[in-house]
Amino acid sequence: MSEFDSNLPQRQPLLIVISGPSGVGKDTVIQRMKERNLAIHFVVTAATRPPRPNEVHGEDYFFYTHDEFAEMIEKGELLEYAIVYNDYKGIPKAQVRDALASGKDVVMRLDVQGAATIRRLCPEALMIFLTVQDEEEMVARLLERKTETPEGLKLRIATARQEMMHIEAFDYVVTNHENHLDETVDTIIAIIEAEHHRVKQRKVTL
Secondary structure (H helix, E strand, C coil): CCHHHHCCCCCCCCEEEEECCCCCCHHHHHHHHHHCCCCEEECCEEECCCCCCCCCECCCEEECCHHHHHHHHHCCCEEEEEEECCEEEEEEHHHHHHHHHCCCEEEEEECHHHHHHHHHHCCCCEEEEEECCCHHHHHHHHHHHCCCCHHHHHHHHHHHHHHHHHHHHCCEEEECCCCCHHHHHHHHHHHHHHHHCCCCCCCCCC
8 A cells, every 4th residue: 555545544334323303203214214225234123112004024123022121131132222202212333333343334223312321432423413303294204103191292292392402412413304314314314424435534443
């Protein structure tokens, strides 16, 4: 390698966290990113909640019983885990490490609590906060899902208000405007591409 080449930054795989309150469209954004056939590994989250209609075990989430999840915790198999709306969610450790070792960027979909844990474990993670135009739009999306009880909806709205106060812990904020999904995805991909062109690359260690 010549001196000219040695001065160029070497591309490093990124650990990318996409987070934000319920109802902002995290799952929809990530699904559209998958449809783009990007050279990215999308982490499949482990969860104890029951699957929603059309969700597939091993693709959308790994669905486990509480006993199975507890065993994963005891064996240290999770990078992070948390109780989210009375159910457990967690990130399988081996899945993330294997993907990074292969040189692929890794995208994790996390609630704000989980994102904070990853930030502590890996300060070089790329943190993207996804939001919507206003609270009314978020509530409308939650109502449209028809998966919440009135009490559950109140809890999610109250939690979202608290989560919005943690935006400054993130590197970027992206507004997912109604009916502009592809623009949202384009913005996230542009952020990832820009990060790969930094002179000082993020070096992820886990």
